[in-house]
Amino acid sequence: MLQHFRTVAVACTTFTGALVAGPVVAQDNGPVKIGFTGALTGPYNEYGEGLRRGIILAVEEWNKRGGVNGRKVEFPEPLDDQLVPDRAVQNTRRILDDKSVQLIVSPSGSGPTLAVVDMVMADGRPFCNAQAQAPTIVYPNGRDKPPRKNIFSVSISNTVEAEKLGQVLGGKFKSIGILHESTGYGVSGADLVKKQIAAGGTAKIATESYNQRAQDMTAQLVRLQRSGIDALLVIGLGADFAVIRKNMVRLKIEVPLYGSAGAMTVPFIEGAGDLAVGTYGVNALALGERPMAPLAKSFVDLYRAKYGMDRWYGADPENPQISLATSVGSGFDCANVLLDGVRRAGSTEPERVLKALAETKGLEGVSVKSISFDPSDHTALKPSDLGVYRLAKSGEKIVFQLSAD
Known part of the structure; x- marks a missing residue:
């Protein structure tokens, strides 16, 4: 069903050189782990809980297909920050202290993500921004300057x-x-x-x-x-x-x-x-x-099969709420972006994954229909996607x- 995860055009599969001086992580074997903190409870939990569900759906689909490069994908218990920046900082420190976590999905919301992005950039592990909209998350010195090397975004930028x-x-x-x-x-x-x-x-x-x-x-x-x-x-x-x-x-x-x-x-x-x-x-x-693109339809079917027609999906079986794409779908897309980078890199070593991510071309998504990055552009969504x-x-x-x- 989810053959659509594969990139439409992948320029190359071998990589040389280093993009950033990455952190010391676990050896390049064993499970591939995704770390996450978000608003799982509280008045804005539609965002964090939505991201959690999207990541779970993506991880389950990768594991049905044998994982990534033969390695099982794991999603350790996510941490709850209730959209509070200070809590997001504490939780992100815990995630970064765990060297077995190779990939990170951003907190829900600009406030928490802005609070953690500098420490994530210093750490160097691949990080996908799912929802935060503040432009400085990806481009701290302005859109005309280089992006943060390890931050890639599928979010609707401001x-x-x-x-x-x-x-x-x-x-x-x-x-x-x-x-x-x-x-x-x-x-x-x-x-x-x-x-x-x-x-x-x-x-x-x-x-x-x-x-x-x-x-x-x-x-x-x-x-x-x-x-x-x-x-x-x-x-x-x-x-x-x-x-x-x-x-x-x-x-x-x-x-x-x-x-x-x-x-x-x-x-x-x-x-x-x-x-x-x-x-x-x-x-x-x-x-x-209408009609939905193949991956969007597959995503909708997966969601209904696992979670039913709940508050994220809505009451109409044929017309899921559009915010399903930017709540659950953006977590789904971020997990797929990161794991596809690992697949093409043939490794979880940060510098190799980051190089692969910067060469992403035409990866189908839900929050963004076609996800592409290059070394100067780490934001996938364009006005035409809205x-x-x-x-x-x-x-x-x-x-x-x-x-x-």
Whole structure:
């Protein structure tokens, strides 16, 4: 079923030279292990628990096919950081102290990933960023400078998301409000969207921020309303997006509402209920296209067979929630990216795996349809991988529908 994991084009299978001075790791035999810390519990567990499930699905499929280069793949018990940066740091230290772990999948969220990325870079083991959107995770000195050598990303970067949102909003509205969380994800996302909108038109922009888990955003919304906005974009997470939507209804703010990929998730639909209907947002195209690409369909079938139609999948058997791609699918993709690098390197030695990863070409994915990297570009997802979705009612179900922007 999952022959699609293989790259469409692999330039070479022998590697020479070293990319980084890697850490001392276990000998190049025995099981191949993937380390992970994420938000497995707490108010944002849709991200970390989703990544955990995606990694499990990928590991099981590799092991069904004999592992990687004849070596069994293992996923040691993941650690829970509840999306708290300090906990992510403590957990990552534990992972890095275990020299039998050769590959690492990033924490869920920009805050925890930014908190650990420097220690991961210094360590040198291959690291795949599944969800964090802050551009500095991969490019600490700017997009025009080299990426971190051992960090590769399948996530929706704020830069890419901002370009897509700028295209959608900039030519459509005259006065746009941006309400963003006060984290690195929210601040950098808002700044990038403002630049994209300004570059493409003359729309006025008003901005406000809020703290994660705030229970009321009335003051910020009133200020945006008084500025005369005719559309509102929220850059944040789903649970907070639900609070904002309810506040808008109470204040009778009736303007088109857009959400970032992080906002258009399960907790938003759970928290806002029918008030979510009519909301727009960007997210991965793979699960929204009909017919689905072969790997996307295989992934959906695997998920339903193992976990059923739960809160990640949704209530419609034919139309899984789009956020399944960026919650579970991105963990699935990261595990496959790392393991495919090991396969092509013929080794778990960091320098050889990193060289192979930088030569990835056309690896099929779920959060990104076709994953490619090169030495100067360690981010797989491009604006063309994103679609604009509208939440709509289908009978008693709330579903994602691809929109014409």
